[in-house]
Amino acid sequence: MRISRRVLAAAAAAVVVLPLSACGSGDGGGGSTDASGRIQGDITFQTWNLRANFKGYFEDLIAEFEKKHPGTDVKWIDQPAEGYADKISADAAGGTLPDVVNVSPDLVAPLAEAGLALDLDKAAGQYEKEYLPGAWAGHRIPGMSGTYAFPWYLNTGPLFYNKSLFEEAGLDAGRPPRTYDDLFDAALRMAESSDGKVATLANVPTVEDFGRYGVPLMNKEGTAFTFNDAKGVELLAEYKELYDAKALDPQALTATPESSGKKFLTEAVAMNPGSALDLGNFKKQAPNLYKNIGITDQITSTGHVNMYVMGVMVNSRSRQKPAAVAFAHFVTDAEHQMSFAKKVAIFPSTAGxxxxxxxxxxxGTDETRVRVAAAQSLKTAVNYTPVLFSEQMKTELRNAVARALQGKESPQEALDNAVKACDRLLQQQG
Incomplete structure (x- = not known):
């Protein structure tokens, strides 16, 4: 499987709801956190749709670990992408969860709450310094203490912008917007100079935008959402102004990554997220656009861009905790993350x-051009999407944004209603 930023975004959207009463006490314990002792015994390792393209890599990885630790035997299980969350849920309920499991933050949350995910702050805290701070924090759960998976691979994406459109609007193409205030000013100016024919953006704000704007998304206890505060309302009001001025594409309410990409390709939109693959397409299909492409960081007013993170969790009830922790760390250490990153378009989560x-x-290649730009921003990136924010919640927020932009509700009313709906869904999850 080619792992791209969009794939990771989709993967991180999978939601699993476990029958917690069947799994544990919900206190994050689920057994001893002591992972000391001899590294030995049989363990199972489950990945998420990786066998087809990386069979040799993982077979070599396992063989290397078993050679380093005589007396260990790692059985590798790879599950298809479809139904992965359901499979984890069934294994958790049936007591057949593997010793080491490939997870995203939202998948580990119910496992941690059910006491099935080992708290690595207690069991393997000595390894924390090996990882980027934002990555290590990616598998922490609101309302709980602890970290419940080793960070594995990361991804993010820079923004592309059309230098010629910026210049035509009288904007400095060498200094693209970096903060939301910069973005709003530039977008209104571009819309005015083009009589509304050129929008700067093709997408409505998502929960990640609220995070990058500096909006607090949840309370510290993880019991309620808070993105309807004054700063959240301010952001949505700014987008409403863009929408009315046609600085936000009129079709943004129904935009998909593909439709947004097409808008950028035809130079109807001045900025859009993308990848090296997109650059290659521009080179073939729109050479005039390609020669005017600029690459910049995601827009953020916090100084930190958004990242997607995958992790490797240890089953807290594993009978071979020392081996399970050692293997999970082995998979995610700097050497092996780097070797994996050179096989696929992802980034290591290890410090340095x-x-x-x-x-x-x-x-000089497009792939390297994008890789270098993304890697630089990842050093201080964070995962803004709350681990408890489900697909249904994303739909509620998107619908609220649409109502506000269309003038059916005020930004405050729309976000208040979205928070109420998301809090209700949150209670249902619990």
């Missing part, structure tokens, strides 16, 4: 790895 020449030196 993004300073490798592979992520800092350009060679």
């Amino acid at each position: 790895s993004l300073d490798d020449p592979y992520f800092t030196e350009e060679d």
